[in-house]
Amino acid sequence: xxxxxxxxxxxxxxxxxxxxxxxxxxxxxxxxxxxxxxxxxxxxxxxxxxxxxxxxxxxxxxxxxxxxxxxxxxxxxxxxxxxxxxxxxxxxxxxxxxxxxxxxxxxxxxxxxxxxxxxxxxxxxxxxxxxxxxxxxxxxxxxxxxxxxxxxxxxxxxxxxxxxxxxxxxxxxxxxxxxxxxxxxxxxxxxxxxxxxxxxxxxxxxxxxxxxxxxxxxxxxxxxxxxxxxxxxxxxxxxxxxxxxxxxxxxxxxxxxxxxxxxxxxxxxxxxxxxxxxxxxxxx
Numbered sequence: 001x002x003x004x005x006x007x008x009x010x011x012x013x014x015x016x017x018x019x020x021x022x023x024x025x026x027x028x029x030x031x032x033x034x035x036x037x038x039x040x041x042x043x044x045x046x047x048x049x050x051x052x053x054x055x056x057x058x059x060x061x062x063x064x065x066x067x068x069x070x071x072x073x074x075x076x077x078x079x080x081x082x083x084x085x086x087x088x089x090x091x092x093x094x095x096x097x098x099x100x101x102x103x104x105x106x107x108x109x110x111x112x113x114x115x116x117x118x119x120x121x122x123x124x125x126x127x128x129x130x131x132x133x134x135x136x137x138x139x140x141x142x143x144x145x146x147x148x149x150x151x152x153x154x155x156x157x158x159x160x161x162x163x164x165x166x167x168x169x170x171x172x173x174x175x176x177x178x179x180x181x182x183x184x185x186x187x188x189x190x191x192x193x194x195x196x197x198x199x200x201x202x203x204x205x206x207x208x209x210x211x212x213x214x215x216x217x218x219x220x221x222x223x224x225x226x227x228x229x230x231x232x233x234x235x236x237x238x239x240x241x242x243x244x245x246x247x248x249x250x251x252x253x254x255x256x257x258x259x260x261x262x263x264x265x266x267x268x269x270x271x272x273x274x275x276x277x278x279x280x281x282x283x284x
Contacts, residue, residue, distance in 0.1 A: 010117035028208025032079035043274035071155035083116030143182035250280035
C-alpha cells in the first residue's frame with residue numbers, strides 16, 4: 001500500500017527546493033520548460049499522438065513533450081518530467097492520459113512526479129498571492145476567475161480546480177463541482193466572438209513568466225494597453241478590453257501604466273527544440 005503522505009511530502013519539499021535554486025519568486029508564475037532548460041535539461045516538442053511526455057537520461061537529460069496537447073497540460077507534463085529528473089526516477093514514458101491504466105495511476109513514481117509538478121507550478125503561497133492581487137476569494141471563486149488564475153499559473157483549468165480541492169484543500173467539493181460544470185471552451189465564449197484554441201487573461205496582476213501563446217491564440221489585455229510588436233497580432237476587440245489574436249511567431253511586449261509583460265508567440269504545434277519555438281520567421 002502506498003504511503004502517499006510521505007511520497008507527497010518528499011516531492012513537495014523537492015519542488016520548493018528547485019524553485020529556490022532557480023531564484024523563482026513565490027509571487028510569480030513560472031514556465032516549466034524555461035526551468036528545465038535553466039537546469040540544463042534539453043526540452044523538445046514532437047507530434048507523437050499516444051504520448052504526453054518522456055524523460056530520457058544520458059549524457060544530456062532530455063524531456064520530450066507532445067505538441068498535440070493543450071498548452072496548460074503540456075506545461076504540467078514538463079513539470080512532471082522535471083519531477084522524474086529531480087527525484088531520480090530514471091527514464092520514463094508517460095502515455096496519453098486517457099490511455100493510462102489503473103495500475104499506472106497507483107504507481108508511486110507517477111504519483112510523486114504529479115505532486116512535484118503541482119507544487120512546483122502551484123505552491124500555496126503563489127496561488128494565494130495570485131488570488132490576493134486579483135481580489136479573489138476561495139469562497140466566492142467563479143469559473144472566469146479560476147480560468148484567469150489557471151492561465152497565469154500555466155496549467156489547465158480542471159488541473160487548477162482539482163489542485164485547490166485535493167492539493168491545497170482550499171475549496172469544498174461543492175465549489176469544485178460547481179467550477180467544473182463550466183468547460184474552458186464555454187468560458188472562452190464569454191470573452192470572444194471568434195474561435196480560439198487558447199485564451200489568456202493578462203492584466204496588471206500578471207507577474208512572473210512571459211505570456212506564452214501560439215498562433216491563433218487570443219490574449220485579453222487592459223483597455224488602452226500598448227503593444228510593441230503589434231504587427232504580430234490581429235485586434236479582435238478594443239472597447240471594454242483589448243483582445244488580440246496571435247498571427248506570427250516572435251516576441252512582443254504589452255505595456256499599461258506601470259505594468260508590462262513580454263509576450264512570446266510560437267507556431268501552432270511547433271516541432272523541435274523548445275528554446276527555439278519563439279524565433280521569428282525569416283524570409284528566404
